[in-house]
Amino acid sequence: MNFSGSYRSGDVSFLLKPLVMQDFVDVEQKEKLIQSGKRHYSEMLSPESLPSARYLDVFRQACDANLARMARDCLALAGLITARRSGAITLVSLARAGTPVGVVLKHLLARVMQREVAHYSVSIIRDRGIDQVALEHILAQGHAPESIVFVDGWTGKGVISRELEAAIEEFNARRGTCIDGGLYVLSDLAGTAACAASCDDYLIPSSILNATVSGLVSRSILNDAIGPNDFHGCVYYEQFEAQDQSQRFADELVDLAMAMAPLQGEPAPMDKALAASVSRAYMQAALATHGITDVNMVKPGIGEATRVLLRRSPRLLIVRERDSVDVAHLVLLAQEKNIPVLVDPALPYHAVSLIRSALDG
Incomplete structure (x- = not known):
């Protein structure tokens, strides 16, 4: 159907x-x-x-x-x-x-x-x-x-x-x-x-x-x-x-x-190689920093971070700027669900969510 x-x-x-x-x-x-x-x-x-x-x-x-x-x-x-x-x-x-x-x-x-x-x-x-x-x-x-x-x-x-x-x-x-x-x-x-x-x-x-x-x-x-x-x-x-x-x-x-x-003019060219490099470097650093072995527990970017806060069990919300309008909904969700918010000015994305391990109880 x-x-x-x-x-x-x-x-x-x-x-x-x-x-x-x-x-x-x-x-x-x-x-x-x-x-x-x-x-x-x-x-x-x-x-x-x-x-x-x-x-x-x-x-x-x-x-x-x-x-x-x-x-x-x-x-x-x-x-x-x-x-x-x-x-x-x-x-x-x-x-x-x-x-x-x-x-x-x-x-x-x-x-x-x-x-x-x-x-x-x-x-x-x-x-x-x-x-x-x-x-x-x-x-x-x-x-x-x-x-x-x-x-x-x-x-x-x-x-x-x-x-x-x-x-x-x-x-x-x-x-x-x-x-x-x-x-x-x-x-x-x-x-x-x-x-x-x-x-x-x-x-x-x-x-x-x-x-x-x-x-x-x-x-x-x-x-x-x-x-x-x-x-x-x-x-x-x-x-x-x-x-x-x-x-x-x-x-x-x-x-x-x-x-x-x-x-509408011509769209600006995308630097896919740079985006891929930033992604790989961040994931490697995030796994080491937060003691995570499963890459699926790290969700970078506003869209993925939002999905975690809406329908998974979040462990931590990381944002580059807490007062940015782009992350206002994430901060609100974190407050409603009592999820800690970490501000990291060096974050290459506006937001990242970490999923809580079920082994944490």
């Missing part, structure tokens, strides 16, 4: 199987199961809650500060895609951080670049790869393999971009196709994306919220409820419809980008 979540039907087709979830796992129990190796993170889902009034205020402040930047980067990314693809374009956004970006890109490619474009959102899971049933479905709709462009919001350590490349390489070898496994993002902190509008760690407003800015769709699920011919699963948060921001957020971005389009 494909559906559009809370977006208009023409904006996206989620290639996900809606599940009725009654056995949510609380965050603490989920963390113990993941870290002990008893369950993979994709097999479980913790319940989402609506953001508090204070947190929504922070989201609106983030939009005031950076929505224009995000719109400009979406327009730049649409231009980069146009330059690298001839003919029709098939956007495949990675659920769920890539979905809002894909929705905006679909409008810009069609309305500014005058390109024929379709948009699907599919699941990709660390250590499990991309949803191959979804890829087969896209090809079965008649989309040319060379028209596919994979889209996400950002890179953190580059885990998903590497996962994507490996999965698509295997898919191409098995199917004899020539799909480009490169990832297209707004911000490439790890220097691992094929194409990016920026390498800056800035607050992408959609990173602040969960389902209510991503079509009311949960993080993707891959467990016993998913058969061999099923798409990966998700939960649709129907109960959040009155508080949903998804369509309005995307429409506002499109309007901003459309107004900028006549004045």
Whole structure:
């Protein structure tokens, strides 16, 4: 089944199987199961809650500060895609951080670049790869393999971009196709994306919220409820419809980008090598400084740090400037959850979150 979540039907087709979830796992129990190796993170889902009034205020402040930047980067990314693809374009956004970006890109490619474009959102899971049933479905709709462009919001350590490349390489070898496994993002902190509008760690407003800015769709699920011919699963948060921001957020971005389009110049060249070098050096230092052996316990950049504070068990929030508007939501979440905040002026990112070891009790 494909559906559009809370977006208009023409904006996206989620290639996900809606599940009725009654056995949510609380965050603490989920963390113990993941870290002990008893369950993979994709097999479980913790319940989402609506953001508090204070947190929504922070989201609106983030939009005031950076929505224009995000719109400009979406327009730049649409231009980069146009330059690298001839003919029709098939956007495949990675659920769920890539979905809002894909929705905006679909409008810009069609309305500014005058390109024929379709948009699907599919699941990709660390250590499990991309949803191959979804890829087969896209090809079965008649989309040319060379028209596919994979889209996400950002890179953190580059885990998903590497996962994507490996999965698509295997898919191409098995199917004899020539799909480009490169990832297209707004911000490439790890220097691992094929194409990016920026390498800056800035607050992408959609990173602040969960389902209510991503079509009311949960993080993707891959467990016993998913058969061999099923798409990966998700939960649709129907109960959040009155508080949903998804369509309005995307429409506002499109309007901003459309107004900028006549004045848009060439995007500045990205220094991927520098971004990759900074990423490697920071990760090596962070592991040594904080006595961590598992790289998955360190989440660099605003987007990844936000995910930890929202749905994992954080141990520590590290920020470069405590009073920066870009980290206001993180500081608020840390206060609400009694998580210590460390200020490190030498931090190469605005924020980093460390996940608490389940062995800490």
